[in-house]
Amino acid sequence: MSTTPKSLAELRDVYGPHLNLAPPGGWDADLEPDKLVKTHCCFCGQQCGIQLKVKDNRVVGFEPWTEFPFNEGKLCPKGVKRYLQGNHPDRLTSALMRTEHGFAEVDWEAAMAHTVNEIERIQTQYGKDAFAVLSGVSLTNEKSYLAGKFARLGLQTKNLDYNGRLCMVSAGVGNKKAFGVDRAANSWADIVGADVIWVTGANVAECAPITTDYIWRARDRGAKLIVVDPRITPLARTADLVLPLKPGSDCALTNGVLHLLHKWDLIDWEFVKAHTTGFEQALEEVKDCTPEWTSGLTGLPVAAIEKAARMWGEAETSFLLHARGIEHQSKGVENVLGCINMVLATGRIGKPNCGYATITGQGNGQGGREHGHKCDQLPGNRDIENPEHRKYICEVWNCTDEELPGKGLTAQEIMNAIHAGEIKGLLSLCFNPLVSLPDTEFTRAALDKLEFYVNLDFFLSETAQHADVVLPAALHEEDEGTTTSAEGRVIRINKAVEPPGDARADWKILVEIAQRLGKEKWFGHFTSPEAIFNELRVASKGGTADYFGITYEKIEKNLGVFWPCPELDHPGTPRLFEGGKFFHPDGKAKFIPTRWRPPMEVVDAEYPIWLTTGRVVFQYLSGTQTRRIGFLVEQCPHPYLEIHPRLAAVHGIEEGDAVEITSRRGSLVLPAKVVKTIRPDTVFIPYHWPGELSANRLTARHLDPLSKIPEYKVSSVRIAKTTKDRFPAELAELQRMAFEARTDQANLPEQVF
Numbered sequence: 003m004s005t006t007p008k009s010l011a012e013l014r015d016v017y018g019p020h021l022n023l024a025p026p027g028g029w030d031a032d033l034e035p036d037k038l039v040k041t042h043c044c045f046c047g048q049q050c051g052i053q054l055k056v057k058d059n060r061v062v063g064f065e066p067w068t069e070f071p072f073n074e075g076k077l078c079p080k081g082v083k084r085y086l087q088g089n090h091p092d093r094l095t096s097a098l099m100r101t102e103h104g105f106a107e108v109d110w111e112a113a114m115a116h117t118v119n120e121i122e123r124i125q126t127q128y129g130k131d132a133f134a135v136l137s138g139v140s141l142t143n144e145k146s147y148l149a150g151k152f153a154r155l156g157l158q159t160k161n162l163d164y165n166g167r168l169c170m171v172s173a174g175v176g177n178k179k180a181f182g183v184d185r186a187a188n189s190w191a192d193i194v195g196a197d198v199i200w201v202t203g204a205n206v207a208e209c210a211p212i213t214t215d216y217i218w219r220a221r222d223r224g225a226k227l228i229v230v231d232p233r234i235t236p237l238a239r240t241a242d243l244v245l246p247l248k249p250g251s252d253c254a255l256t257n258g259v260l261h262l263l264h265k266w267d268l269i270d271w272e273f274v275k276a277h278t279t280g281f282e283q284a285l286e287e288v289k290d291c292t293p294e295w296t297s298g299l300t301g302l303p304v305a306a307i308e309k310a311a312r313m314w315g316e317a318e319t320s321f322l323l324h325a326r327g328i329e330h331q332s333k334g335v336e337n338v339l340g341c342i343n344m345v346l347a348t349g350r351i352g353k354p355n356c357g358y359a360t361i362t363g364q365g366n367g368q369g370g371r372e373h374g375h376k377c378d379q380l381p382g383n384r385d386i387e388n389p390e391h392r393k394y395i396c397e398v399w400n401c402t403d404e405e406l407p408g409k410g411l412t413a414q415e416i417m418n419a420i421h422a423g424e425i426k427g428l429l430s431l432c433f434n435p436l437v438s439l440p441d442t443e444f445t446r447a448a449l450d451k452l453e454f455y456v457n458l459d460f461f462l463s464e465t466a467q468h469a470d471v472v473l474p475a476a477l478h479e480e481d482e483g484t485t486t487s488a489e490g491r492v493i494r495i496n497k498a499v500e501p502p503g504d505a506r507a508d509w510k511i512l513v514e515i516a517q518r519l520g521k522e523k524w525f526g527h528f529t530s531p532e533a534i535f536n537e538l539r540v541a542s543k544g545g546t547a548d549y550f551g552i553t554y555e556k557i558e559k560n561l562g563v564f565w566p567c568p569e570l571d572h573p574g575t576p577r578l579f580e581g582g583k584f585f586h587p588d589g590k591a592k593f594i595p596t597r598w599r600p601p602m603e604v605v606d607a608e609y610p611i612w613l614t615t616g617r618v619v620f621q622y623l624s625g626t627q628t629r630r631i632g633f634l635v636e637q638c639p640h641p642y643l644e645i646h647p648r649l650a651a652v653h654g655i656e657e658g659d660a661v662e663i664t665s666r667r668g669s670l671v672l673p674a675k676v677v678k679t680i681r682p683d684t685v686f687i688p689y690h691w692p693g694e695l696s697a698n699r700l701t702a703r704h705l706d707p708l709s710k711i712p713e714y715k716v717s718s719v720r721i722a723k724t725t726k727d728r729f730p731a732e733l734a735e736l737q738r739m740a741f742e743a744r745t746d747q748a749n750l751p752e753q754v755f
């Protein structure tokens with residue numbers, strides 16, 4: 003309902019007027035802590051174990067937690083500096099309500115009463131489904147589960163979806179189709195013993211830094227590494243074979259490899275016959291996908307394609323890893339299935355040192371996609387349109403089938419419906435769509451059309467600035483619960499400190515709203531995260547993502563439990579599909595034929611350059627958190643245009659020059675970063691910034707038809723050198739902040755020398 007802040011003073015608000023540079027309390031806080039709390043990093047899906055140092059109800063630092071098996075004490079820079087979010091001067095500590103003059107701090111009661119009135123008004127006037135919920139999977143399992151139940155039974159709207167829709171849904175759809183279950187097939191221990199590791203569309207060293215360690219341990223044993231990416235990422239620089247394909251051509255490559263595996267008879271026929279269906283159809287689809295055909299579409303040399311197929315085909319053991327590079331496409335699902343077909347054809351799954359995984363993104367990217375947080379899903383990865391699944395959940399929830407809404411819209415579709423005026427009200431938590439959805443101007447226009455919008459966050463995100471009510475939520479270390487890591491390991495998040503002021507845990511806020519809406523009978527018993535988890539255990543029982551046998555105590559004792567874990571005395575399942583047993587009713591895995599098709603937007607005379615977007619190691623997602631941490635801002639203060647020297651030369655562009663990048667959606671002016679590690683027909687922009695610096699001003703709302711993921715990884719642009727005075731004001735502001743962080747004058751002890 004608001005407009006974007008424009009003046010520099012207002013911009014400082016967008017970026018946070020402050021950076022946290024020193025530990026809360028100054029450098030003296032290095033003093034002995036009152037306690038150490040064992041928990042996990044709040045950022046990516048690796049979910050590294052960490053111990054937080056707590057003094058006087060403040061997190062003042064960390065110690066490595068070397069016993070935690072996944073990372074054995076190792077952390078990336080974000081994990082090291084995460085503790086600087088607590089006690090940050092920008093922390094929201096009271097509820098905010100929009101007034102004619104901007105936001106005003108209001109007491110909790112006023113914010114709640116207004117929120118509940120508006121929900122009731124909108125739903126009475128326009129129908130239940132006119133109020134939507136958008137959520138996120140930095141939330142624990144408990145909160146994800148609750149968000150699903152809150153939308154379905156608290157608000158009785160079908161329109162609930164989550165930010166995993168921008169992240170892991172292509173893998174989710176592919177995994178369910180092929181295997182009947184959606185989880186990494188293995189714990190990471192199996193990476194270490196593999197002879198060949200195929201990494202595609204994953205910037206492992208920057209986005210899953212601890213996984214690098216597993217891959218290097220394999221290399222130390224002599225394993226070969228193949229990396230597929232239009233950019234030569236830090237991991238690719240250590241690879242045996244790099245395949246820098248054209249953006250959006252992945253399915254052509256996997257089809258080409260399958261063609262060669264068959265031609266050279268590098269197929270595990272025994273496995274294929276005993277444990278899979280559909281191989282003949284998959285082969286039929288690739289019969290014309292010769293190396294020459296593949297080369298034409300991918301831009302890779304025939305010899306490189308043949309070498310890759312041989313390395314993969316002739317290995318005894320192997321592990322295939324992928325992430326958003328292949329999934330963030332309008333063919334995300336096909337790309338995933340193409341990878342799975344390569345794995346199944348060689349039978350290297352469900353055995354020691356053989357496996358397959360998508361590297362999940364957000365902290366709880368795995369658990370958050372299992373327990374009814376998606377528009378088409380019920381807990382335990384059940385299907386909201388399956389009568390048997392609905393019946394079971396109705397029993398657990400004590401509701402009737404009429405009371406349980408059906409399938410709703412996906413995240414981008416919800417935003418489209420808001421834009422079209424069909425959805426009038428929105429509650430969002432843990433989601434910053436103004437930065438993270440494609441086509442920023444469209445999202446901004448949509449948000450401004452909402453009649454009522456309530457946002458739960460601990461910082462005033464760019465999206466929250468468009469809300470009518472902002473409710474202050476709790477930081478990760480201010481609440482407890484569980485998450486599920488990329489490996490499928492369910493782990494414990496422990497509470498270290500109390501939330502400040504009026505801030506409170508998301509689950510408390512959702513339960514309170516539901517109760518005020520008269521839904522006491524469905525939510526009144528949720529008095530702790532453990533109470534929610536215990537209901538989740540029952541609700542997931544018998545589903546593919548079965549958590550019934552997992553308890554808080556068991557997780558603590560075993561340092562995590564892998565699902566499925568159907569009974570209390572079950573040890574958990576680090577490796578799926580052992581003995582070739584898949585989760586489909588016939589016990590077999592399915593080959594799904596994948597037919598090549600081009601991306602939704604291709605280069606042409608007007609927009610002749612491929613654009614791809616992604617991440618850097620020092621920033622996290624929409625940046626709300628990491629853009630406030632001094633050290634991380636110092637390392638990477640603002641976005642840039644990554645461009646090959648040959649393409650730069652054509653346009654007379656040198657390092658640091660201002661470049662205007664234009665797509666069919668909009669344009670940006672960014673400094674050039676001239677690097678040899680990107681295809682000369684492709685440019686890359688990291689997406690962690692808002693406003694005039696947002697990569698998503700350029701990207702399109704093209705979706706994969708099955709997973710509904712946006713095609714962040716492929717669009718087309720034109721570029722032109724321009725003058726530096728056209729850099730957005732934000733850029734100078736961020737450079738100033740980086741300088742401040744570098745010098746850190748304000749926080750240096752008085753006596754430095």
Ligand SMILES: Nc1nc2c(c(=O)[nH]1)N[C@H]1C(S)=C(S)[C@@H](COP(=O)(O)OP(=O)(O)OC[C@H]3O[C@@H](n4cnc5c(=O)[nH]c(N)nc54)[C@H](O)[C@@H]3O)O[C@H]1N2
Pocket residue numbers: 046047169202203204205206208209210230231232233235248249250251252325326327328362363364614615616617618619620621622623624715716
């Ligand atoms: N530092 C950091 N770490 C993070 C995050 C973060 O924001 N910052 N976010 C977390 C989350 S939510 C996620 S989803 C993951 C994402 O982790 P990744 O998927 O590894 O990261 P991205 O940078 O999105 O994209 C990965 C790679 O895909 C490549 N790529 C682009 N187009 C194509 C293509 O057409 N084909 C192929 N094969 N590759 C292509 C890019 O060049 C890039 O190197 O990271 C998690 N970890």
Ligand SMILES: Nc1nc2c(c(=O)[nH]1)N[C@H]1C(S)=C(S)[C@@H](COP(=O)(O)OP(=O)(O)OC[C@H]3O[C@@H](n4cnc5c(=O)[nH]c(N)nc54)[C@H](O)[C@@H]3O)O[C@H]1N2
Pocket residue numbers: 138140141165166168169170326330363364431432433434435437438439440458459460461463475476477478508615616617622623624625626627689697698701714
């Ligand atoms: N161009 C481009 N766009 C992309 C991508 C890309 O590669 N390129 N990647 C996509 C991907 S993979 C992802 S995952 C999305 C991520 O997009 P978002 O989910 O929008 O990004 P986040 O930064 O995680 O936003 C979460 C917000 O919730 C807040 N938050 C964090 N934890 C909690 C919590 O526990 N409770 C509450 N109430 N709030 C919390 C944070 O402060 C932040 O404001 O972006 C997508 N957008």
Ligand code: SF4
Pocket residue numbers: 043044045046047048049050076077078079080081082209210211212
């Ligand atoms: S790798 Fe991920 S979980 Fe581990 S410290 Fe870094 S951001 Fe945190």
Ligand SMILES: [Mo]
Pocket residue numbers: 168169170363364
């Ligand atoms: Mo993600």
